[in-house]
Amino acid sequence: MxxxxxxxxxxxxxxxxxxxxxxxxxxxxxxxxxxxxxxAARTLQFPVDGVKPEAVRDTFDDGRPGHRHEALDIMAPRGTPVRAVDDGQLVKLFDSKPGGLTVYQFDPTSRLAYYYAHLDRYAEGLREGMLLRRGDLIGYVGTTGNAAPDAPHLHFAVFLLGPEKQWWKGEALNPYSALRAVR
Known part of the structure; x- marks a missing residue:
């Protein structure tokens, strides 16, 4: 490089x-x-059914209006299942202007937060506080929030949590290598 x-x-x-x-x-x-x-120590599941890890582009450092992207955009047809990448607690379901329908999940140690955004809809029965297992269905690829309507994708981010364990805060970590290692 x-x-x-x-x-x-x-x-x-x-x-x-x-x-x-x-x-x-x-x-x-x-x-x-x-x-x-x-x-890197976590064994993750790839979050979008039918997409090969090697097909994903590293968009973490891409520019967005006024900020760095700090996430991966995983393109897939609308309605493609989205799965939990790891075991852990679902801490927040949120509908935000930029992210649309989102899910925040902590890893088993509550040190990492996984963020899934632009979902078309949530999986049946999904609720805050529930424990997720790696591979559980959490929702479906969509274009909610500020996503372009003609570009369905999962916006996937990972954050290192501070001691307060605030789901909306953390140090952004690039998940590209961890997801590329998925087999």
Whole structure:
């Protein structure tokens, strides 16, 4: 992989700042590293039926109006089943303007939050507080929220949770490698 001069300069400046910064900056860098390691240690199920992991493009760093995407868009026909990637508790069903019909699920340790968005509808009987098993049906691919009506997809994100375990907050982790490793 070849980096641009700007990317090299940014990386060098970041590294220098971390080395010169107070301990909290180093601790934050360690948190991000531990989040990636925690995600890599999970054995995930691919969330969308019929889509091969190698067909997914890494859209995590893609730009969106005013922010970085911080998720993967997994394209599939409307109504394609969406499955829980891991065991854990369903902590929130939410209908938001940007994400449409969404599901927030914690991993078994409550350190990671899995976010599924733009669902067409939820699976029958889905409710907050229930325990999900890896592979359970949670909903169906759609275009709710700010998704283009002609581009049904699952917007899938993973967050490292802070000590407060707030489902709507966390450090975004790129799930691309973890999902590509699914067999």
């Amino acid at each position: 070849r980096l641009s001069r700007r990317q090299l300069a940014t990386a060098a400046a970041t590294a220098a700042a971390l080395l010169a910064a107070p301990g909290w900056a180093m601790a934050q860098a360690g948190i991000e590293q531990s989040g990636a390691a925690l995600l």
